[in-house]
Amino acid sequence: MPELPEVETTRRGIAPHLVGRRIEALTVRNRALRWPVSRALPGRVRGQRVEGVRRRAKYLLIRTEPGELIVHLGMSGSLRVLGRGTAPRAHDHVDLELDSGQVLRFNDPRRFGCWLWQPRGRTHAVLAGLGPEPLEEGFDGDLLWKLAQGRRAPVKNFLMDQRVVVGVGNIYAAEALFRAGIDPRRAAGRVSRERYAALADAVRAILAHAIERGGTTLRDFLAPDGEPGYFEQELLAYGRGGEPCRQCGTPLRELAIGQRASVWCPRCQR
DNA sequence: CATCGGACCTGTTAGC
């Protein structure tokens, strides 16, 4: 479900309910996420005040004085802010109970998400080695071009490599390559500097716009207030295999690249 | 080091 825009939408949705509140309890109903939730976690945050909620790549970081909770939504995770008395439903694995009478509830059917911890001043291994944020300084076409030299894997896989740039998953990789006019199968090292500049621009524009639209809701993504995202209506490539290209009318091609469904226009993308 | 395939899970959907 969640790529950078969905995670950022989630961050913006939960932050106003969390910041400044005291955590009364962390309740774990099912520890078996991507990594087992530490038994020590509830004790680390109980009684702490939330100082901020930030995002790094697709991770949400809930900061308290002694350290940060690290939350990843995996493929199917979502966070909702609910009243304390709301009965848990299937796959509601973790609750963060606040002194406001509200609860931040984590639901994740596939359990590819995680709840981790990093003490203040330390960087957890999952956050080490990540590439630049696409919407901040330090990300541009020259960087992509430099990193791509000698790489023979498809440019789509390269773009989804979180060590290259973070936050771009299967949906937005397809969209950015479509808008930049680049064939997703092309070897990363065989894309020109000029075209990487166009690709970097496309990545930035699409992610920023998708955030404005509240992310992409394909089947089940909901913001913490229960609102779906509206970017789905603007997808030009993802999920449109066989349908006519919105630019030239040619049927879009679909093929698995790196075991991920990929769609592109054989005429517009070279 | 780069690349590939498999692994982790469950729910939904396409196809017979």
Add this chain to the structure above:
DNA sequence: TGCTAACAGGTCCGAT
């Protein structure tokens, strides 16, 4: 209608 297989937004790990 009912069953089965394929597929789904992510990322880590081990083998090559």
